[in-house]
Amino acid sequence: MAETGNVALKEDDIRFDESGERLLYKALERFWHPVLYARELVEDKPVPATLLGEPLVVARLGGEARAFRDLCPHRGTAISLGWVEDDALRCAYHGWKFGSDGMCTEIPARFGTKIPGRARLTAYPTTEQAGMIWVCLSDEPELPVPQFPQYTDPAFRIVTVDSYDWNCALPRRIENYVDFAHFAWVHDGVLGDRNQPEVPDHGIDRVAGELRFDHPGMAEPPSSGKNKALDSGEPVEVKIDYRLFMPNTVLLDQWMPSLEQRYLLFFAVCPTGPKTCRSFTLMGRDYSFDERTDQEMLDFNALVIGQDLPLVQSQRPEELPMDLSAEIQIRGADRVAVEYRRWLREIAYA
Template sequence: MTSKAIATFNPDLPVHMTFEKHDWHLLAEYWYPIALARDITEQPYGTMLLDMPLVIYKMGNELVVAKDACPHRGVPLSLGKNDGLGVVCRYHGLRFGEHGHCNRIPAHPDHKISPRFNLQTYAAVERYGLIWCSLTAPKEAEPNIPIMPNWENIEFQKLVCPTVDFQCFAGRQLEGFIDVAHFAWVHPETFGDPENTEVPDYKTIETATGFHADYWSSVGRYPIGLEQRGQEGFQWLRHFEIHLPFTATLTIHFPNDSKQVIMNAASPMTARSTRLFAPICRNYDKDLPIEDAYDFNLKIFEEDRLVSESQKPEYLPLDLSIEAHFPADRSSSMYRKLLRKKGFSPLFAA
């Protein structure tokens, strides 16, 4: 390392950055899901958020989310094991317990342990069956986590889909979720109708955290083959709530006051890889096997994945002059405009 590189070394930044520094700092203030709560135990679990490798483990009731790098020689703690008193590093046995504090240095058992050996930890909470984290939000502040409609309603059954990894930018993935013109083209094998391609007009309304849109159409959401359960002529309402930068919830109003809410929370692991978290709740079909609901929704996400991963450029052009738009793109144009207003780069994230 040159002396200049040493002078600019910042332990709060990832070693390998795939984002523009400017975008990274803006993105790091937000909250993202980083794991399914059901996958987290006392044993270390490794993942990544915004290029930062993270380790997650439990100590009693405490949830610890820390940088996945031993402060001694940089070995990932996710390679180690929890012995009951903390996670033991594979290389020299340093152990990290509550609050990520180092509580043992086997080579010097009688020395006082310097706080330099403590892990760098992050604000984290569990919500909607997911572990959420922010890399720069203060730990004591109220977490700015998107609201999932009806999750607390006891009439609704809660499901948390297995995650899906997309090899694309989170902004491209999210935009696919709020796109209403692709159902006939991408989803004819799940719920779309190849004959039903026209997109009725709809509006977008800005909110404190993004915008919402109510989209009325005759495109159903029952799995094809169910003959729409005799609901010809029914007008389906899809209510989208977009929470910047990468989360949207979709409430689909089914016949007979039935509703399904899907949260699409795209977690940016790097600028080109995204882990999709999708909690779902519904007030119907509660007696059917939840595996069927997982399979159906995962099939839809898989159809979307093939398209999102193929898009070029890979970044999301916030400068609207770069791609062509038609009226049915109202939501994606609004999404791009609001991201730009937040200060993200015109070629987000090039």
């Protein structure tokens, strides 16, 4: 056992390995990641995206979302500069056509020529879930695609936040999202109260591919944007259940007992590169189904992420250290981070 801060670390937590962060980055290839909102995918246009440094082209072919390496095997041109035609992709340079399995079906400069077997796009497993297009760079994803059960439930109104890019590694972004101790400081008067900075004891468990934990109770300011529609003059007591689908997605389920209302966040992060990420957010609620409240939610979210942004982008290193003794862990307060980091280490060193 070793001490860092006042969390007793296991031997496995501090095994020093210079390449731990690189191993994790490589291991992320085995997981599903969101690369686009489904609403960004219109019928006749391929859309570029980046996943783990890999340029992708995403298109809807025959009604199904498909993702390929964004590279034409003929001359290395970006396929995303082309277009969708008859449920196939047409390269803009010499017009080669590729079917939904990636195979070339037409070489217009020599119709009838034998099409070489190498004339195909590299295809990746692709699926649609909760209004997002998810891609895995490996043919054998380690865990299922994260679920947002309320996405199609008419009892909830869902608002989609435009995706945004931050200069930090995916795990830094996720850890910030589930960090209880920062609410009082970064979001004073919005999500927390600087006069009540203590993090309550909370449980945390592994359930299948998820970390499950809760925040047993806190009081949110009634004037905070997300609570405006509630018309409550009092601080709003909330209880929050979290599901962290390893390694990149959080479903936050907030219950307001005095109002008997629920507020949800489905937050998924794409590792675009080793030190960059793109965040996707769906905001759900079972009250005030009007457009004014939609806008209040979006404004509220913009305020909160604007407060987090400079702090998270200032973190060094930009990657989350895989050695748990590299930063200081405080018992109770940093419990979620410690468990998240432990699991990431298992993924990195698997």
